[in-house]
Amino acid sequence: MSSESIVIAAALVAFGLIILGVAFGSAIGDGIVASKAVEAIARQPEARPNIFTFLFLGVGVLEAFPVVSIGLAFYILLVVVNVPALLAHLK
Numbered sequence: 001m002s003s004e005s006i007v008i009a010a011a012l013v014a015f016g017l018i019i020l021g022v023a024f025g026s027a028i029g030d031g032i033v034a035s036k037a038v039e040a041i042a043r044q045p046e047a048r049p050n051i052f053t054f055l056f057l058g059v060g061v062l063e064a065f066p067v068v069s070i071g072l073a074f075y076i077l078l079v080v081v082n083v084p085a086l087l088a089h090l091k
Helices: 003-043 045-080 083-090
Strands: none
Touching: 003 045, 003 083, 045 083
């Protein structure tokens, strides 16, 4: 096993861990925000429009992090480690 193979394997494992963490974190965060919004609406139904505004604002902020993280993961994979060039070198 060459050193290029180890670098490619480590980059792919890191890429997978980043995507895994982002997916779980975003799903948990969305669930918490939605459950708290439902609880707040159950306590004060007259404040529903205001609660929905903050619900969508919170979910929007939570969904921005996965986009940034996926961009960072692809940057690491394609620019920092340069996996396509390493794969061409292995042939």
